[in-house]
Amino acid sequence: MKKIMIMVAILAIATTKLTFAQSKTDAAFNQLLTAYYDVKNALAADKLAQAAENVKVLSAKVDAVPHKELPGAQHTLWMEQAKVIKAKAAELAIAKDIKAQRKSFETISSAMIKTIRNIKFNNATVYLQHCPMAKASWLNEKEAVENPYYGSMMFACGDVTETIKAK
Template identity: 80%
Template structure:
């Protein structure tokens, strides 16, 4: 009985440590999204660099096998697209990189379900792309001030 309790406690602790790291990644993602939504190219560059460090900080080895495999696959995409975004010389290129980054983040949160707060999957029909938002209000990262509130909520992901 004690062994089961210890194993369960260890798994819970590891899971919560992993959840904390994933939520820090999600916050870094929101920072990039917010910079793009407000047309702040230089801020998006800096926030993409922070996001890269958060990807590397995920203690993914304790994830169940299927989630671990998905994370390895999506982390590669997130890192590649965040790297592109960080070196892009213009905001249009940053926004293009953000599309694939967002797709990978959406797939990750749907599968791993680590969020400690409600997450809104929002979609822009003009860009034909979705993103994650911490707020219900639309803040379009693909068009920024040109179409700040264009889009709709396509899904609500409740906290874990």
């Protein structure tokens, strides 16, 4: 009977630790997603300087993800995507025009889309949207299209192509 109780206690502690670690990781990924939305919103509003500032926060949020707690395949995927996000964030931050920023954002978006599809962390519904003119997709916190690739020129251009429900 003692052995059973000890085993149950060990299992309970291990499960709690795993859940806590996962929730910490999920929280960090959700902060990253919020920072991503801030960059997307600045680009959709044609705000070059704001996008450059917001992408610095995004880059810091990439570094803040406690990735070591991710299982093998997810960890490998995250390390690859984090490298892409950081590189393109650095490009976006120093870009002299919004067109160059949007090109960098396109790659950041692709990396974020791969991440959210493979590491189910979102605590709210995420809308995957696509602009046929830009031939590019992005994530949005709202169902209404807000195009970061054309901004005010074609603010509502695009469609919701996928709805990613909250975890």
